[in-house]
Amino acid sequence: MKSAALDELSAKLGCEVRLNEPLSEYTTYRIGGPASAMVFPRSAEDVAAAVRFARETETPYLILGLGSNVLIADRGFDGIVIRIGKGMDRLERVGEGTVWRAGAGLPTPILARRTAAAGQAGVHLLVGVPGTVGGGVFMNAGAHGQEFGRVVREVKLVDSAGEYRTLKGEEIAWRYRASGLDSNVVVEAVVELEASDPGELKEEVARHLRWRKAGTPFTQPCCGSVFRNPSPPGTSRGAPGKTAGQLIDAAGMKGFTVGKAQVSPKHANYIVNLGGATAAEVLAVIEAVRERVLKEFGIELELEVKVIA
Ligand SMILES: Cc1cc2nc3c(=O)[nH]c(=O)nc-3n(C[C@H](O)[C@H](O)[C@H](O)COP(=O)(O)OP(=O)(O)OC[C@H]3O[C@@H](n4cnc5c(N)ncnc54)[C@H](O)[C@@H]3O)c2cc1C
Structure with missing residues (x-):
């Protein structure tokens, strides 16, 4: 520039x-x-x-x-x-019902916790997805059967010409970990949840956080799942068969390391930064994993992480 x-x-x-x-x-x-x-x-x-x-x-x-x-x-x-973060992170309940308006900069775990505390279900299991609402809508982030595409009723966008647009949830081409909103900026989302018991939701949130801490390298720098779960032909969702993590594990790649980038021994679909890793090292691990899984199982793993090269 x-x-x-x-x-x-x-x-x-x-x-x-x-x-x-x-x-x-x-x-x-x-x-x-x-x-x-x-x-x-x-x-x-x-x-x-x-x-x-x-x-x-x-x-x-x-x-x-x-x-x-x-x-x-x-x-x-x-x-x-x-x-997009602070300053664009407002959360408000629309009236007394189950509809909420969230700024794109609001962290998804805060959306999950605050709505659960108000006795509303639908995004509470996203408590361990550490992104913003805007990134979550763009990626159609999801976990444990919940995902943004199921609850978003309206999205306010800035398009590539810098003009405002509003789309209804049903106008968005939701797919597994994708929204098709490419070249638009999400600035606000309206979600519709369901009334539920606050005590039960609190317990579910705590249980899922415990699961995250036990099953993923929670404290190491990473990007969550690197690869999408493979979809069987003709479907748009993750495979009911083996997950990307299970394939990588079965290919014997857990612990595979280049420089300071490593396939997590805890969860094979996470490539962690052991401290001072470069993007080139992470990409080298990605390539090695892809090659091995293709050779062993004939499956081409697709990236979930967005590589900005
Ligand atoms: C430990 C860990 C666990 C994770 N677990 C999960 C999980 O269970 N499920 C899951 O789905 N994901 C998971 N992720 C991935 C990630 O948290 C989600 O994809 C999240 O929604 C990304 O949000 P973000 O704000 O960080 O987006 P970023 O990483 O900042 O951006 C991701 C993409 O979204 C675009 N983007 C970001 N904000 C906007 C916006 N406002 N408008 C338009 N485009 C935008 C960016 O350009 C980029 O292409 C995990 C990540 C980590 C580190």
Whole structure:
């Protein structure tokens, strides 16, 4: 990015803009080189202004939530990163019913806990998905049978021209870990939940968090599942057969390490950063895993993590 454009960006936007910001500080992998510019919008208007600026100056841009499903290149991102978090993290109940309006920057675990505490079920099992609502809608994040696509009734977007759009849930092409919203920015989501017993929900939330802590490398930098579960032909959901993790385990890849990147011995679909891993090392592990699973089982694993190269 040219420095004149960077100066103009800071002057034009009403929100905070940081230059040459290390992206490793904004990803759960703790990996990623610098962004030429990083914008911290506090409203949908800030997002729209940043997108319009990028379009007018023909500058590439990247939307980032909590960075929990991305692997960003070691050389960083030569463009504008629009980081949606604080300032766009409001949560309000619409009336007295089961409908909630959430800002895209709200962490999904907070959505899960607050709605469960109010006795509402539908997203409480997403308590261990450490991203934002915006990233969750974009990815159609899910766990234990719950996923955003099942509860979203409306999404407010900024499109690639920097214009606002609103889509109903049924207008979105929900698929397994995908929404088809590519090139749109989610700025707000309305979800509809179901009344339930707060005590039971609290217990379920606690049980699922215990399961996460026991079964996944909860304390190591990672991006969650690296690969999608393979789908049988003609279906859009994960395979009822072997999961990606089971295939990788059966291929004998648990513990496989390149530099500081390792297939977690605890959960084979997690590649963890042992401390100071590079994106190149994680990619080398990914390639080795794919090759081995293809050779052993004839299955081509697809990436769930978004690689920003
Ligand atoms: C320990 C761990 C456990 C996990 N467990 C699960 C799990 O059980 N289920 C599951 O589904 N995922 C899981 N994940 C992955 C991840 O948390 C989810 O995909 C999450 O929803 C990503 O949200 P994010 O805000 O971090 O998105 P990011 O990682 O910041 O971005 C992911 C993608 O979404 C896009 N994006 C982000 N925000 C927006 C927005 N507002 N508008 C448009 N596009 C946007 C980005 O451009 C990128 O392409 C896990 C991750 C970790 C680290």
